[in-house]
Amino acid sequence: xxxxxxxxxxxxxxxxxxxxxxxxxxxxxxxxxxxxxxxxxxxxxxxxxxxxxxxxxxxxxxxxxxxxxxxxxxxxxxxxxxxxxxxxxxxxxxxxxxxxxxxxxxxxxxxxxxxxxxxxxxxxxxxxxxxxxxxxxxxxxxxxxxxxxxxxxxxxxxxxxxxxxxxxxxxxxxxxxxxxxxxxxxxxxxxxxxxxxxxxxxxx
Amino acid sequence: xxxxxxxxxxxxxxxxxxxxxxxxxxxxxxxxxxxxxxxxxxxxxxxxxxxxxxxxxxxxxxxxxxxxxxxxxxxxxxxxxxxxxxxxxxxxxxxxxxxxxxxxxxxxxxxxxxxxxxxxxxxxxxxxxxxxxxxxxxxxxxxxxxxxxxxxxxxxxxxxxxxxxxxxxxxxxxxxxxxxxxxxxxxxxxxxxxxxxxxxxxxx
Numbered sequence: 001x002x003x004x005x006x007x008x009x010x011x012x013x014x015x016x017x018x019x020x021x022x023x024x025x026x027x028x029x030x031x032x033x034x035x036x037x038x039x040x041x042x043x044x045x046x047x048x049x050x051x052x053x054x055x056x057x058x059x060x061x062x063x064x065x066x067x068x069x070x071x072x073x074x075x076x077x078x079x080x081x082x083x084x085x086x087x088x089x090x091x092x093x094x095x096x097x098x099x100x101x102x103x104x105x106x107x108x109x110x111x112x113x114x115x116x117x118x119x120x121x122x123x124x125x126x127x128x129x130x131x132x133x134x135x136x137x138x139x140x141x142x143x144x145x146x147x148x149x150x151x152x153x154x155x156x157x158x159x160x161x162x163x164x165x166x167x168x169x170x171x172x173x174x175x176x177x178x179x180x181x182x183x184x185x186x187x188x189x190x191x192x193x194x195x196x197x198x199x200x201x202x203x204x
Numbered sequence: 205x206x207x208x209x210x211x212x213x214x215x216x217x218x219x220x221x222x223x224x225x226x227x228x229x230x231x232x233x234x235x236x237x238x239x240x241x242x243x244x245x246x247x248x249x250x251x252x253x254x255x256x257x258x259x260x261x262x263x264x265x266x267x268x269x270x271x272x273x274x275x276x277x278x279x280x281x282x283x284x285x286x287x288x289x290x291x292x293x294x295x296x297x298x299x300x301x302x303x304x305x306x307x308x309x310x311x312x313x314x315x316x317x318x319x320x321x322x323x324x325x326x327x328x329x330x331x332x333x334x335x336x337x338x339x340x341x342x343x344x345x346x347x348x349x350x351x352x353x354x355x356x357x358x359x360x361x362x363x364x365x366x367x368x369x370x371x372x373x374x375x376x377x378x379x380x381x382x383x384x385x386x387x388x389x390x391x392x393x394x395x396x397x398x399x400x401x402x403x404x405x406x407x408x
Contacts, residue, residue, distance in 0.1 A: 005269070032251070076382050
């Protein structure tokens with residue numbers, strides 16, 4: 001049986017979502033049509049509104065509805081520490097950093113990580129915009145908070161080398177590696193324990 | 205950081221999809237905004253079109269854009285066998301039955317299964333519409349193809365008893381249980397093997 005065309009079209013359109021294959025898309029479409037017609041309408045309106053209104057922050061590259069995002073505006077008004085710049089891969093990572101309430105500086109969002117195999121080079125992650133900002137002065141420290149994956153580590157290394165070469169006065173740091181809170185040594189991988197041992201600190 | 209409101213609204217709206225929690229919704233929203241703005245627009249239009257055009261088939265209860273679905277129309281024109289009625293839980297199950305190319309009759313789609321714990325009784329699965337159709341005459345066999353879960357089995361039992369009581373001339377059958385194609389006995393559960401043994405058939 002060929003499904004009705006509006007249904008086939010909806011199933012196909014749902015596959016634009018990450019991690020949604022043909023089976024999930026079909027399940028989602030049936031669920032929406034059977035139980036969530038109002039929710040489907042609301043989703044359609046939200047998609048249009050988001051596509052129309054959301055753009056990139058001129059300073060940090062994250063998603064915003066204004067010229068500058070909330071955090072960069074706060075930095076301009078002196079309500080955040082403009083001398084520290086934290087480099088993250090995605091807005092989700094930025095949100096996670098903010099949830100810690102342990103960081104008061106500003107951000108630069110790469111919107112990706114350098115990954116030559118996927119065709120993502122420095123240009124695709126706004127590298128020159130980042131360097132221009134770092135070299136413009138006023139920034140004392142760059143905190144590299146990319147993921148601890150191969151690509152994230154390579155991206156951090158690439159940025160660290162560039163900052164050291166082109167802005168020698170700027171301190172470059174990386175988030176510490178170590179045993180996670182609540183972690184049991186028995187179940188943590190040896191590489192992590194090796195890093196935690198190397199970076200051990202005086203007991204307070 | 206409070207995300208911009210159109211973004212927060214989109215993340216919240218995406219949670220209407222089955223199996224999508226706050227983290228997945230955030231990931232989907234960021235993905236759409238960064239890589240799939242066109243796809244997001246297409247999804248919005250598909251959602252609206254589907255909600256506006258798709259309704260229930262007057263005969264079998266499945267999704268359709270017309271009065272009757274394609275299969276029921278074919279049944280009315282004599283291109284499908286109108287004397288056999290297969291009862292399935294969802295349009296996805298109907299599509300799976302059709303993919304076998306082994307069934308030429310018509311369907312009734314319950315759009316669910318009887319599950320008193322979830323507040324789903326016979327009325328919620330269109331039981332009386334099904335019985336009216338079976339009792340109206342012209343149907344020689346009802347094939348119960350609900351899932352082999354507790355609820356699916358209970359639903360099949362409930363319908364079987366009702367058909368036997370109210371339409372005694374109609375044959376009621378259930379899909380066979382047994383070892384799946386490609387199944388290795390060592391890895392099939394004992395309950396399935398017990399059924400396969402009980403329903404064993406002459407080697408052809």
